[in-house]
Amino acid sequence: MSQPLFHRVALIGIGLIGSSLARVLRRDSPATEIVACARRAETLAAVERLALADVTTHDPAEAAEGADLVVIATPLSAYAEIGRHIAPALKQGAILTDVGSVKEVVVRDLGPHVPEGVHFVPGHPVAGTEHSGPEAGFAELFRDRWCILIPLPETAPEAVANIGRMWEMAGMRVVTMTAAHHDRVLAMTSHLPHLIAYTIVGTATNLEESLKSEVIAFSASGFRDFTRIAASDPVMWRDIFLNNREAVLDVLQRFSEDLTALQRAIRWGEGDTLQELFTRTRAIRRSIIEAKQA
Amino acid sequence: MSQPLFHRVALIGIGLIGSSLARVLRRDSPATEIVACARRAETLAAVERLALADVTTHDPAEAAEGADLVVIATPLSAYAEIGRHIAPALKQGAILTDVGSVKEVVVRDLGPHVPEGVHFVPGHPVAGTEHSGPEAGFAELFRDRWCILIPLPETAPEAVANIGRMWEMAGMRVVTMTAAHHDRVLAMTSHLPHLIAYTIVGTATNLEESLKSEVIAFSASGFRDFTRIAASDPVMWRDIFLNNREAVLDVLQRFSEDLTALQRAIRWGEGDTLQELFTRTRAIRRSIIEAKQA
Numbered sequence: 001m002s003q004p005l006f007h008r009v010a011l012i013g014i015g016l017i018g019s020s021l022a023r024v025l026r027r028d029s030p031a032t033e034i035v036a037c038a039r040r041a042e043t044l045a046a047v048e049r050l051a052l053a054d055v056t057t058h059d060p061a062e063a064a065e066g067a068d069l070v071v072i073a074t075p076l077s078a079y080a081e082i083g084r085h086i087a088p089a090l091k092q093g094a095i096l097t098d099v100g101s102v103k104e105v106v107v108r109d110l111g112p113h114v115p116e117g118v119h120f121v122p123g124h125p126v127a128g129t130e131h132s133g134p135e136a137g138f139a140e141l142f143r144d145r146w147c148i149l150i151p152l153p154e155t156a157p158e159a160v161a162n163i164g165r166m167w168e169m170a171g172m173r174v175v176t177m178t179a180a181h182h183d184r185v186l187a188m189t190s191h192l193p194h195l196i197a198y199t200i201v202g203t204a205t206n207l208e209e210s211l212k213s214e215v216i217a218f219s220a221s222g223f224r225d226f227t228r229i230a231a232s233d234p235v236m237w238r239d240i241f242l243n244n245r246e247a248v249l250d251v252l253q254r255f256s257e258d259l260t261a262l263q264r265a266i267r268w269g270e271g272d273t274l275q276e277l278f279t280r281t282r283a284i285r286r287s288i289i290e291a292k293q294a
Numbered sequence: 295m296s297q298p299l300f301h302r303v304a305l306i307g308i309g310l311i312g313s314s315l316a317r318v319l320r321r322d323s324p325a326t327e328i329v330a331c332a333r334r335a336e337t338l339a340a341v342e343r344l345a346l347a348d349v350t351t352h353d354p355a356e357a358a359e360g361a362d363l364v365v366i367a368t369p370l371s372a373y374a375e376i377g378r379h380i381a382p383a384l385k386q387g388a389i390l391t392d393v394g395s396v397k398e399v400v401v402r403d404l405g406p407h408v409p410e411g412v413h414f415v416p417g418h419p420v421a422g423t424e425h426s427g428p429e430a431g432f433a434e435l436f437r438d439r440w441c442i443l444i445p446l447p448e449t450a451p452e453a454v455a456n457i458g459r460m461w462e463m464a465g466m467r468v469v470t471m472t473a474a475h476h477d478r479v480l481a482m483t484s485h486l487p488h489l490i491a492y493t494i495v496g497t498a499t500n501l502e503e504s505l506k507s508e509v510i511a512f513s514a515s516g517f518r519d520f521t522r523i524a525a526s527d528p529v530m531w532r533d534i535f536l537n538n539r540e541a542v543l544d545v546l547q548r549f550s551e552d553l554t555a556l557q558r559a560i561r562w563g564e565g566d567t568l569q570e571l572f573t574r575t576r577a578i579r580r581s582i583i584e585a586k587q588a
Contacts, residue, residue: 126515130579145514185508188498190515196490197516199556201575203549204482214479216581220439221395221420221484222491224582225519231579234572241560241568252557255497256550262493263546266535274535278528281495285424285525287510288518 004031005166010067012037012060012082013074014047015233016128017099019137021071022052024170027139037063046134061089069166072098076105076239083113092117095159099125101186101236103150103179105243111152119159122150124182125167126190130231143171144292150179187247191240192255195248197229198237298325299460304361306331306354306376307368308341309527310422311393313431315365316346318464321433331357340428355383363460366392366404370533373400377407386411389453393419395480395530397444397473399537405446413453416444418476419461420484424525437465438586444473481541485534486549489542491523492531 009025011018014036025032036053037060038044044056057063064070064086072082079098090096096118100106106122114120127145129136147167151160164174177185204215204223215223241248265273303319305312308330319326330347331354332338338350351357358364358380366376373392384390390412394400400416408414421439423430441461445454458468471479498509498517509517535542559567 126512128515146512148512185505185512186515188501188505189509189512189517192497193494193516193520195556196494196553198572198575199553200487200490200549201578202571203486203545203552205574205578206548206552207482211479211482215483216578216585218420218440218442218479218483219582219585221422221480222487222523223483225523226487227575227579227582229516229519230572230575232572234569234576237572238565238569242563242565245560245563248560249557251497252553252560254500255494256553256557258497258500259490259493259546259550262489263543263550266489266539266542266546269536269539271532271536275528275532277496278492278524278526278531280499281492281521281524282528284495284499284510285521288513288521291510291513 004029005162005169006032006069008033008035008067008069010035010037010063010070011053012063012070012072012086013078014038014043014052014134015073015132016136016141017125018071018073019047019050019052019134020127020139020141021073021099021125021170022047023137023139024142026052028169035063035067043134050134052134060085064089064094066091068094069163070094070096072096072100072110075233075236076100076102076243077235079106080109080113083110087113087115090115090118093119095119095121095163097121097123097163099123101190101240102244103148103182107150107152107179119156120152121155121160121163122152122179123163123167124148124150124186125170125172126186127172128232130228132233132236140171142167145172147172147174148182149174149176150182151176183244183247184250187244187251191244191248192251194229194232194237195241195252196255197226200226201230298323299456299463300326300363302327302329302361302363304329304331304357304364305347306357306364306366306380307372308332308337308346308428309367309426310430310435311419312365312367313341313344313346313428314421314433314435315367315393315464316341317431317433318436320346322463329357329361337428344428346428354379358383358388360385362388363457364388364390366390366394369527369530370394370396370399370537371529374403374407377404381407381409384409384412387413389413389415389457391415391417391457393417395484395534396538397442397476401444401446401473413450414446415449415454415457416446416473417457417461418442418444418480419464419466420480421466422526424522426527426530434465436461439466441466441468442476443468443470444476445470477538477541478544481538481545485538485542486545488523488526488531489535489546490549491520494520495524
């Protein structure tokens with residue numbers, strides 16, 4: 001049997017993404033020892049029931065000890081403390097990565113804790129569903145999706161390549177970019193859409209009671225798609241908005257201006273403006289279908 | 295063999311909805327004669343190729359002649375002219391209905407043309423996809439969705455019941471309400487979501503070229519769901535916004551206020567406000583799943 005890519009992998013945080021990665025490792029790299037770390041007892045109980053790890057622990061430092069790969073997969077607000085805890089336990093030559101949806105803040109909060117001789121490669125497998133927790137994971141979650149890696153000036157290329165190989169094993173296409181660029185792209189493709197979905201579902205819940213039940217009955221006419229997105233994990237998303245503030249506020253401002261322009265077109269009956277935009281947006285959908293992301 | 299519900303049905307406009315209804319009639323009421331009317335030659339050629347009608351014509355009056363059911367399924371802006379054309383051709387006792395997404399304007403524009411002795415029952419089968427045209431239709435489109443009928447004070451209950459039976463045959467659950475109430479409910483569940491999806495996809499197309507291709511590559515992270523909605527028929531949607539102006543502007547105003555509140559929470563780092571909303575919106579998704587509309 002060939003050497004496994006990593007002998008011992010510590011998954012710190014084992015929700016949708018962490019548990020899906022555990023399933024990939026179980027399937028494609030059975031010789032890899034998996035250590036799962038979570039704060040809540042129910043989470044670790046589920047991990048044990050699903051046999052997703054060889055060892056479970058509540059202590060991030062214990063999990064990181066002796067691991068040649070440490071993956072942080074918790075909400076962003078936990079990163080700094082985890083970094084402080086695991087730093088002394090990280091072994092020389094180990095790779096430290098994460099799966100968070102914002103990257104500049106990871107470089108800022110986690111970077112300073114990384115000891116000399118440990119390779120730090122922030123990452124973002126761009127995949128997910130509206131479900132959370134270890135039961136919600138599945139190995140095929142990553143298939144044909146993109147994984148963005150953020151090599152830092154001091155990162156060894158070999159470490160980036162190793163992490164890349166793991167995500168390719170999961171079926172992902174791997175690309176590298178700077179943290180700042182990542183945060184701008186994701187603000188548009190992911191953070192703004194989620195913010196808007198949360199808002200519109202909130203607007204609907206504030207309607208008078210007589211309308212609210214009908215909003216649910218007639219949701220299939222468009223609203224339903226937003227509710228799926230707006231069912232995503234609340235803590236994870238709170239952290240994303242707090243930690244990608246500038247980029248989110250920038251695209252949000254652009255969106256608000258565009259929405260106001262449409263509002264004005266509706267008020268003044270400017271049908272050509274509406275039709276022109278609606279025709280243009282169809283083309284974007286076609287590009288996405290051609291890029292096989294639909 | 296039992297009597298067909300209608301002997302001769304005229305479908306004026308035969309796109310996604312009209313052609314799906316034709317397929318239902320072909321499947322469940324093969325004795326019904328179907329007359330299809332469309333303005334464009336390609337549309338009628340497709341209808342003939344798909345064998346969706348017994349007779350095809352460009353002339354709405356010719357289509358309506360002798361029909362015991364006339365269904366208008368064009369964009370709303372064509373209604374008034376169609377009404378003028380078909381009025382003299384409608385036979386006594388015929389039922390006139392439509393499938394439009396706004397209803398007060400239908401009562402206003404079409405109502406005055408309806409001759410004495412013809413039953414007018416505006417309707418809205420709340421179903422659709424982002425695709426258009428007769429090739430895009432399918433009989434199962436209506437299955438388990440709601441159909442809203444708008445009985446007018448002068449409408450014979452028997453006519454409402456007959457139309458209701460047809461949509462039930464298509465698998466729909468039929469409900470009645472006033473035109474004004476319909477327009478408010480749909481403004482929230484359908485028109486606002488579409489407007490927002492069109493806007494955000496437009497905002498993305500206005501990004502500088504270097505970001506735009508990445509928005510497509512990374513669309514799976516949330517943006518993609520909006521592009522599907524924003525690929526819907528441009529003319530149909532232009533007409534919806536122009537014809538449900540007041541109700542759309544009202545919910546749009548509510549949405550904008552809510553979005554501004556979230557924008558402020560992000561700017562000032564108010565994580566509790568964000569998390570509280572994101573938790574609340576999850577519950578709405580559960581209600582939709584329980585109502586079997588997911």
